[in-house]
Amino acid sequence: MDSYLIRHELPHDAPEISEVHIQAFAQDRESRLVEALREDGNINPELSLVAIHKNRTIAHILFCPVTIVSATGEIPALSLATLGVHQDYQCMGIGAALVEAGLDQCRRLGHGIVIVVGHPGYYPRFGFTMAKESGILPPFPCRDNVFMALPLKPGALDGSGGMVRYPEAFDRVGAHTS
Ligand SMILES: CC(C)(COP(=O)(O)OP(=O)(O)OC[C@H]1O[C@@H](n2cnc3c(N)ncnc32)[C@H](O)[C@@H]1OP(=O)(O)O)[C@@H](O)C(=O)NCCC(=O)NCCS
Numbered sequence: 323m324d325s326y327l328i329r330h331e332l333p334h335d336a337p338e339i340s341e342v343h344i345q346a347f348a349q350d351r352e353s354r355l356v357e358a359l360r361e362d363g364n365i366n367p368e369l370s371l372v373a374i375h376k377n378r379t380i381a382h383i384l385f386c387p388v389t390i391v392s393a394t395g396e397i398p399a400l401s402l403a404t405l406g407v408h409q410d411y412q413c414m415g416i417g418a419a420l421v422e423a424g425l426d427q428c429r430r431l432g433h434g435i436v437i438v439v440g441h442p443g444y445y446p447r448f449g450f451t452m453a454k455e456s457g458i459l460p461p462f463p464c465r466d467n468v469f470m471a472l473p474l475k476p477g478a479l480d481g482s483g484g485m486v487r488y489p490e491a492f493d494r495v496g497a498h499t500s
Pocket residue numbers: 346347405406407408411412413414415416417418419439440441443444
């Protein structure tokens with residue numbers, strides 16, 4: 323694999339980002355989620371990273387704001403909303419590099435917690451653990467081991483229990499329905 327570049331998304335990247343997700347997931351739900359979040363102004367380009375190889379977008383990761391709501395208050399967090407690597411480039415370390423670069427960026431911007439709904443064989447390698455262990459719950463039915471959280475600062479998960487509220491775009495595209 324030749325070298326590739328990881329950078330923030332730029333306005334002209336949007337069509338290729340959609341294409342990468344359709345290709346990676348062999349369906350369009352993830353691309354529709356990205357497009358719906360974009361329509362709603364819920365994409366911060368600094369939290370939307372692309373991997374570029376030979377001027378082509380080969381992978382994308384997006385973090386978007388969510389809120390952990392409890393009886394005592396609300397805690398801001400991020401959702402790792404989607405990660406997709408083009409099929410021709412999977413299992414070469416590009417997904418991992420995007421996750422690490424993305425989490426570094428989240429830390430740089432001062433965020434404290436990242437939530438992900440993802441494969442329990444993949445995300446724990448980055449430090450994600452079952453969110454339920456910190457009292458953080460999904461607003462939809464899912465297995466405990468696919469709903470994970472990562473503290474970006476020491477102690478960030480302490481007292482963070484509550485239910486995650488997602489942007490409306492997730493419901494609109496059925497992002498969390500199986
Ligand atoms: C899952 C995905 C993001 C991983 O990125 P990648 O660049 O291909 O993978 P990396 O090189 O970073 O890591 C390789 C590891 O990912 C695992 N992996 C690959 N695809 C996977 C998948 N769909 N679910 C879980 N693990 C997967 C590989 O088995 C490998 O595991 P190992 O290190 O224990 O051997 C990428 O393959 C992808 O976009 N897949 C299709 C979309 C998808 O299923 N996304 C859901 C992620 S929960």
